[in-house]
Amino acid sequence: MKAVVGDTIHTPASAPEGRIRAPADIEPIRDFSRIYDEHFAFVWRTARRLGVPDASLDDAVQEVFLVVHRQLAGFEGRASIKSWLFQIARRICADHRRALRRRGPHESLSEATFSAPADGPLDRLAQAEATALLHRLLESLDESKREVFVLVELEQMSIPEAAEALGIGLNTAYSRLRLARRDFERALSRARSMPPTREVTR
């Protein structure tokens, strides 16, 4: 048996980057680390954009990676790793949103509500407000439209990739995206026509 100390923590220099391999020909130790390193930001962003409040964000992301760890050996590489992660993340995010609804609206106030950099540099404030507005608009979309919108418009996946991640047909993906864009535009118009507010809800 190989020594454990030290050498299991390194990603081998020879490991090809960006290729998802079946677990049989990889060392899972290294792969989990790689998945975490390469896709942490994707999972984090996804959780935020699928409506997990900041207060629950750590939990949700952690749960995703615990599931990944548990299921990695069974991952056959048929879907892309991002699709697989998204499938896990969307279930967990849905659970968190359900829990949030049960707890009541006061729980949806994220820490960003209180920590928005109102007196910080202008660009930070502008970005915080833009992000808050984006989240409000995403919140206004149906779940199914929101998911495809997030993947295509924000994660810049191709529509076939998004369809794969969502487990839906290509035509359905196109249709949902079209409706999502329309609803997003409408929600944006409504938001622009409303008086500005200083509150940042995410």
Add this chain to the structure above:
Amino acid sequence: MSELGKDARALIDAARSGDEPGPGDKQRLRAAIVSSLAATAAGASVPVVTKAAALEVAGSSLATVGGASLLKKALAVTLVAGALGGGWVATLKQESPSPTAASSAPQASPVDATNHGAPPLALPPSMPALEAEEGESISVESAVAPPSPPSRPAKPLGTDRRAEVPHPAAPTNLAEELAILKSAQSALRDGDFGRARALAEEHLSRFPRGALRLEAQATRWLARCASEPRHTLTREVKPFLDSAARSPLADKVREACVPDRADDRIP
């Protein structure tokens, strides 16, 4: 298919990077995941191994680990002190000495016996390994315990984003800690302050790095302050109140031990 309008596109471009994780988020979450997996592993594994075992993994000569069920198993604990905000990592590796079993299940989870097929925890290359010293006995408890005592019960899930990630004690120890504290608090409620204090001190001596250390300290102070003149303890209790300033326990102890709020401002 219609594309997004200019305004919507501009908003998305402006907002996109606002969803990126912060610089510490990745490491903090990694530490939390490691803690969760280590806690799971500790709960599913045997409580004690030797550091020698960790060094003798290659030889699989781990019969000294102890416990009848372990005669057929080897358990290696690798301690890794990470640069993850003081995070400690335990990678537990379990293998069967049977050649057939070993060859047929090379990827069986080394972390969680119930976690079939899950890969062992991967650690970042940036984390330096802490070499175990041969012959020195360590327990899973110490493997998953942080280098400094946590101030709150372990909570791998539900951690505050910006708080340092606590590290869970082994579940068995947590149960023991809880049992002692329950008895202490029961004694406190019954007015048996001597017993409450003794139990709290027992907890503190048995679990100096316990997850419920803060609660034990608070219980000890509550017992003392109920049985001794409060003014004699005001100064003594101050370091605890300072160290637990953010804990609701501090308020309870302050209420019990400091005659007047003004006295809290001890010079």
